[in-house]
Amino acid sequence: MRMCQLLVGLPTVTVLGVVDLLPTAPLAVHIETLCESPETCSACGTTATIKDRDAVMLTDLPVFGRRARLVWRKRRWRCPARSCAVGSWTELASAIAASRLGLTDRAARWATFQVGHHGRSVKEVADDLGCDWHTVNDAVMAYGERLVDDPGRIGPVDALGLDEALFTRRGRWRTKQWSTSIVDVVSGRLLDVVEGRDSLPACRWLANRDEGWRDQIRYGTLDMSGPYRTVFDTMLPAATQVADPFHLVKLAGSKLDEVRRRVQNETLGHRGRKDDPLYRARRLLVMAQERLDEHAQDKLTGLLKAGDPKGEVATAWHAKEAVRELYAHRDAELALEWVDQLSADMRDSSSPPEVRQLGRTMRRWRSQIAAWHQAQVTNGPTETMNGLAKRIKRIAFGMTNFRHWRIRVLLYAGRPDWSKLATVTP
Numbered sequence: 001m002r003m004c005q006l007l008v009g010l011p012t013v014t015v016l017g018v019v020d021l022l023p024t025a026p027l028a029v030h031i032e033t034l035c036e037s038p039e040t041c042s043a044c045g046t047t048a049t050i051k052d053r054d055a056v057m058l059t060d061l062p063v064f065g066r067r068a069r070l071v072w073r074k075r076r077w078r079c080p081a082r083s084c085a086v087g088s089w090t091e092l093a094s095a096i097a098a099s100r101l102g103l104t105d106r107a108a109r110w111a112t113f114q115v116g117h118h119g120r121s122v123k124e125v126a127d128d129l130g131c132d133w134h135t136v137n138d139a140v141m142a143y144g145e146r147l148v149d150d151p152g153r154i155g156p157v158d159a160l161g162l163d164e165a166l167f168t169r170r171g172r173w174r175t176k177q178w179s180t181s182i183v184d185v186v187s188g189r190l191l192d193v194v195e196g197r198d199s200l201p202a203c204r205w206l207a208n209r210d211e212g213w214r215d216q217i218r219y220g221t222l223d224m225s226g227p228y229r230t231v232f233d234t235m236l237p238a239a240t241q242v243a244d245p246f247h248l249v250k251l252a253g254s255k256l257d258e259v260r261r262r263v264q265n266e267t268l269g270h271r272g273r274k275d276d277p278l279y280r281a282r283r284l285l286v287m288a289q290e291r292l293d294e295h296a297q298d299k300l301t302g303l304l305k306a307g308d309p310k311g312e313v314a315t316a317w318h319a320k321e322a323v324r325e326l327y328a329h330r331d332a333e334l335a336l337e338w339v340d341q342l343s344a345d346m347r348d349s350s351s352p353p354e355v356r357q358l359g360r361t362m363r364r365w366r367s368q369i370a371a372w373h374q375a376q377v378t379n380g381p382t383e384t385m386n387g388l389a390k391r392i393k394r395i396a397f398g399m400t401n402f403r404h405w406r407i408r409v410l411l412y413a414g415r416p417d418w419s420k421l422a423t424v425t426p
């Protein structure tokens with residue numbers, strides 16, 4: 001038994017026996033806690049008596065290539081005092097397992113690391129342990145929440161970014177459910193996610209931080225959307241707002257796409273088919289100009305000649321390239337002038353309506369766009385940020401419970417202090 005206890009590795013338990021029914025079934029190790037002195041009632045202090053025992057089956061880590069179960073013969077205590085209202089209670093031993101969880105403490109910590117750090121699915125981990133999805137998920141949520149809500153996780157932030165992310169689709173019409181990612185833009189670290197993409201949840205999140213933390217944020221990066229502007233205006237009024245280049249370039253690209261599809265329809269009367277010149281040009285159009293070799297350039301010119309009689313697609317293409325070029329400039333002094341010039345050109349009456357609209361958006365966000373040249377906060381970490389977005393998306397797959405999703409995403413992309421996993425208790 002001494003050797004058996006060593007293998008089971010829990011200092012405060014007695015091993016009662018090991019049940020090995022079938023080579024394919026999990027090994028069942030029956031234990032009870034060492035009971036040196038009986039418990040006393042928490043209300044009246046009377047020495048308690050044992051009422052009965054519950055055998056609680058816990059999923060443990062596999063041993064010697066076998067799945068394992070720990071069968072904890074829990075004592076149920078009763079207060080014998082007649083006048084006492086306490087009645088009975090079950091013993092607790094968090095070193096064995098946290099109450100109400102179906103995994104042992106060590107299996108729960110291991111599962112949290114597998115799901116949270118390695119980004120493995122709950123199902124995979126449940127298959128390893130030979131238990132069901134909920135048992136693993138409950139444990140990962142309980143331990144994981146302590147790690148992600150550790151106040152030390154969110155350190156000082158110089159540039160705070162807000163970005164919308166699709167969380168899930170819900171209901172009969174598969175309605176998109178949005179969330180807002182709150183990001184440390186410089187290090188590419190996910191600070192938190194809040195439900196929805198309006199201003200209130202993000203405002204509330206910022207209001208819950210202390211004032212000193214908010215005060216040291218110098219820049220706020222955002223897509224060009226009103227709600228996030230409201231968040232910064234109200235919660236971080238001193239921070240310089242910076243329009244995320246990624247979103248402006250993306251917007252210019254989608255305007256080009258709109259023009260192409262409209263011209264396609266106006267000239268040929270149907271949506272793009274594989275032999276239509278504009279349809280054939282669609283990939284070349286979205287490529288960056290410097291990535292087009294001479295052959296590709298000629299091909300694009302030829303296709304536009306054939307499919308774009310009024311030169312509207314070409315105008316939109318030039319607008320897209322000009323927006324990209326905006327970010328090649330490095331002179332902060334002249335940035336605002338460039339933005340104004342570009343947006344004025346776009347709003348010219350000869351421009352296609354989609355491009356004029358882009359110009360109006362740029363005028364409305366002129367100072368935020370130009371501020372990038374001063375801050376350049378989202379320049380370097382763009383790759384990091386794309387990687388972060390991918391990580392978030394990967395976790396999002398198929399999840400519908402926001403609280404679960406938040407914990408999973410933050411464990412995976414929020415850089416919790418994993419050295420604390422050994423000590424947090426749910």
Ligand SMILES: [Zn+2]
Pocket residue numbers: 041042043044045046079080081084085086087
């Ligand atoms: Zn009592």
